[in-house]
Amino acid sequence: MFLLDDMVGFLGEGDFCTFALPFLTKIFHSLDVSVKFFHNDTPGIVSVPYLKEIGVNLYNFSFQHSLQEMKEATGNEIVLLGNIPLIWFKIHRKSFFLVVGECLLVFQQKILLHF
Numbered sequence: 862m863f864l865l866d867d868m869v870g871f872l873g874e875g876d877f878c879t880f881a882l883p884f885l886t887k888i889f890h891s892l893d894v895s896v897k898f899f900h901n902d903t904p905g906i907v908s909v910p911y912l913k914e915i916g917v918n919l920y921n922f923s924f925q926h927s928l929q930e931m932k933e934a935t936g937n938e939i940v941l942l943g944n945i946p947l948i949w950f951k952i953h954r955k956s957f958f959l960v961v962g963e964c965l966l967v968f969q970q971k972i973l974l975h976f
Contacts, residue, residue: 882911898917898920899920900920900921909935
């Protein structure tokens with residue numbers, strides 16, 4: 862499952878908990894799949910403390926946050942992808958979706974090895 866929703870990055874915590882949290886939780890619990898990937902690369906990280914509750918196990922975050930900051934915010938319980946400015950893809954002539962696809966394949970293989 863791959864859900865892209867940058868709008869939640871513009872919400873405050875109260876609005877997020879009222880309007881987004883119930884729906885994101887319902888969406889991510891609706892399918893029994895091994896990879897539940899949430900993309901939100903806005904500067905706002907209000908959803909991050911709730912990712913495990915929502916059911917997310919792979920999260921794409923903004924290059925405006927450090928990997929260490931995101932590890933701490935997720936309790937190091939979510940696989941993290943991100944912290945890459947879009948200019949990187951142009952310089953290296955790679956498609957964002959190609960890179961994400963490669964990461965998903967590796968992640969899915971690692972999950973399958975644990976079962």
